[in-house]
Amino acid sequence: MISSRRKAGAAMIAFALAVNGPYLLLIDRFGYDDVLREPPLEVLAAFRAGGPELILIWLAFAACSLAFLWVSAWTGTAVEASGRRWPAWAAAAGAGSAIAQAVGLSRWSFVVPGLADRALDGSALESAVAVGAYQTLHQFAGVAIGEWLGQTLMAAWTLAIGLALVRGPMAVGLWTRALGLVALILTPLWIVGHAELLATVHSAFPDVQITQWVFTAWLVWLLALGVTWLVQGDRK
Numbered sequence: 001m002i003s004s005r006r007k008a009g010a011a012m013i014a015f016a017l018a019v020n021g022p023y024l025l026l027i028d029r030f031g032y033d034d035v036l037r038e039p040p041l042e043v044l045a046a047f048r049a050g051g052p053e054l055i056l057i058w059l060a061f062a063a064c065s066l067a068f069l070w071v072s073a074w075t076g077t078a079v080e081a082s083g084r085r086w087p088a089w090a091a092a093a094g095a096g097s098a099i100a101q102a103v104g105l106s107r108w109s110f111v112v113p114g115l116a117d118r119a120l121d122g123s124a125l126e127s128a129v130a131v132g133a134y135q136t137l138h139q140f141a142g143v144a145i146g147e148w149l150g151q152t153l154m155a156a157w158t159l160a161i162g163l164a165l166v167r168g169p170m171a172v173g174l175w176t177r178a179l180g181l182v183a184l185i186l187t188p189l190w191i192v193g194h195a196e197l198l199a200t201v202h203s204a205f206p207d208v209q210i211t212q213w214v215f216t217a218w219l220v221w222l223l224a225l226g227v228t229w230l231v232q233g234d235r236k
Helices: 004-030 040-049 051-066 068-081 088-110 112-121 124-166 173-192 194-199 211-232
Strands: none
Touching: 004 051, 004 068, 004 211, 040 051, 040 112, 040 124, 051 068, 051 088, 068 088, 068 124, 088 112, 088 124, 112 124, 124 173, 124 194, 124 211, 173 194, 173 211
């Protein structure tokens, strides 16, 4: 039988590799996420130029984000199997992050295509209404739910893993404790990146554009932890 730690490690590896696919495609095909800082009509034009393929890439990105539910659940099982208590807030944060980010990303597949058509092909009034709807949707579903809520919950889950790795029964060897320390460093960086989100609503907030780099570093960290747990198994 596969140990709980190996199962969680395999899930982490699969998730990190899977989510990296659509993420890199969005950077290449859509200029993500720099394109989101362009005027709405330019964003919608770039989106429609991507055609059905871009819609499917966004859908794949949302599905991968939702798959974090399994990573979170199996990680909690692995932590508890080691003899350490996995707090309810950590389990809720992992699940909540997966759902929030999937909901936020899904707008690109199910709502934005129609808005893009009306904004680019409709009358001046229809275009203005569509642009306004896009901006509202982007700020609420994208910035507030997907990015702020989703990333805050992800930071909380990462903090819980970091604490579990630096001390207690899961702190197996120097490498594992080092991964725990990296998690504790990444956690506040997620929060610092939220200044960029606040800058979208008021110029008084600094536009600290580090979230993309933090997410990339987090994926590398998750992949490293997954490989480590896959090798370690339940060894203490």
